[in-house]
Amino acid sequence: MSNNSMPKKNPLSFQLDLSKWEKASAAEKEQQIVERESVTFFKDGMRRLWKNKVAITCAFLLIFIIVAVIVIPMVYPYTYSQQLGVAQKGQVPDSSYNGLKPMEYGATEQARIAAGEKIFPHLLGTDDLGRDYFIRVVYGTRISLSVGLFASIIVLIIGTLYGSISGYFGGKIDLIMMRIVDIIYSLPDMLMVILFSVVFQQTLAPLIEGTFFEKLGTGMISIFLVFALLYWVSMARLIRGQILSIKQQEFILTAKALGAKPARIIRKHLLPNCISVMVISTALQIPNAIFTESFLSFLGLGVSIPMPSLGSLASENLSYIYSDVYRLLVPALTICVIVLSLNLFGDGLRDAFDPKQKK
Amino acid sequence: MSENKYLLEVCDLKQHFNIPTGLFGSKKLKAVDGVSFAIKEGETLGLVGESGCGKTTVGRSILHLYEPTAGEVYYDGQLIKGKKAVNEMRKKVQMVFQDPYSSLDPRMTVADIVGEPLDIHKLCKTKAERDARIAELLKIVGLNSEHATRYAHEFSGGQRQRIGIARALAVNPKCIICDEPVSALDVSIQAQIINMFEELQEKLGLTYLFIAHDLLVVKHISDRIAVMYLGHIVEMGPANEIYNHPTHPYSISLLSAVPIPDPDYAKNHKRIVLEGDVPSPLNMPSGCPFRTRCPRATEQCAQEMPPLAEVAPDHVCACWNL
Ligand SMILES: Nc1ncnc2c1ncn2[C@@H]1O[C@H](COP(=O)(O)OP(=O)(O)O)[C@@H](O)[C@H]1O
């Protein structure tokens, strides 16, 4: 670089090369400004989540299962409550359809196949009443998943409301509200779940007659009620703790100084700062709910007949553990896969969006 | 600007916190115990004192962020009492907080932070009006309107403090309580922010209560200075008076700790090092709060609390042995 204003430098001299100390031109200055793209918290979290291969695999597996349980019942030629041995109403069932092994056909179907007709196979055979087992498992998965999802949403709503009120107002209100939580927390939950389910099944039946809820069945509603009554406490505690710690931060005081009302502070400052905790713990609550539902159905307290759930399917087929073990294994493994993937995915979510909570 | 009109008056303000001790008991922490002062319109009152002496609490009690235990606050001659008056006052008196990190919500963009007071008091009718106002506010504090869509964590401490100031200015306040607005910043940036406060005062005719623990900073910006110790104002007067002729033993020791740029003067200057620590506000000494560390303390100091008495025109000091 030659510059008239700079003295020439002897190549052997130790003198500093003054040309290196020239002022930067406007273009060079421009180059120095490295503008980083504005990264929102959400994008940052998604990037971290994407790097977690286990969580992403589980997410895809879950999406696959969800799509499958929605699509398969639409295209599958048999329904979950259809007794294949009963061609017309009032007929004596054809017992050749009961307890078929996978890919076997009933007597009339064999005749039709012999006549050249193509008949969709019973992928997992049929159950004792001649109902296609595969579609029952698919349908049971659908029920279990939706029970898990809705129960978790109930828990989320109640827990968030309760926890944020308790945390925000603090003092005596907090003290009383948290003691109530402690009492509910200290009840032996499985015992209470069973007790409630039994009581609700008895008392609800006349109440919901003729309404939409009758279709859902008392079992399902009592599961939701049990969740609404018992399972929100840990969510409430979590949200309260979160709110308490955010409340200490100065931006809450700032909002107050600006004249913000409590509702606005909760809505605009406290909840947005808790949202990651809420999403994560809901994701971790779903498998919990599925497990409880399966467990209740296994005990015969869950969904009502003829609706299947993974738990009731496992329980119905428990006696086949020695002969046709697949009948027990399929629903049991489905529960395992769903619960495990949800847990792993929830852990991944937590690590990505709430690094502080990492174990 | 009328010369003698007081914009903000604080009369015998007390703020006692209940500190739970053990399971049932609780103790009174007298964070602020009878503070009175008045600020004229367009004036800056500097409030200095060691950390923990209750400066922040004074600022917050004025805004009724903590309900004062006793005492009155007058804004423009009006007693601030009840929800409505407090809310009205919060449109006129704003606060800039000490910590530029925790005072900005990490989940909000700069536009939403600066626009929050506009939303709360419904000052802008349309979205376009709001955007224009936000851009204007950012420009006033020396930020770029392109910064509006970014999140606070993308900015440096100085820039974050500017965002906090823009938010305080959004409601067109007449008075700003600045709670150590520069003490969390690098020294090189402190000067920029202080100069900005001065420019804003000139441009917008603001009145400041400027809280700091650094006397040099306060002297630079203030017209008058109040010195606080353990929840009490011990000396108050014009900035130059306090700086050049402090009378209270505590002010004298505070000033002797200020580094002096002139080495010849510094040679002859004795540094008074205070012995002991500030007593806990949970166990206030009887009589004069400063007596446990005061070199001039006498019997009377332990008995009676010295009242603020005039030592020169507009210069008051609370001490028995001047
Ligand atoms: N919300 C509060 N509850 C209880 N004690 C408090 C609270 N805020 C401040 N204090 C106490 O009041 C005293 C004065 O605090 P502060 O006003 O923050 O001092 P400064 O701002 O001068 O450093 C301190 O001893 C502090 O512990």
Ligand code: SF4
């Ligand atoms: S009143 Fe007594 S203890 Fe208090 S500052 Fe004066 S001399 Fe010191």
Ligand SMILES: [Mg+2]
């Ligand atoms: Mg402070």
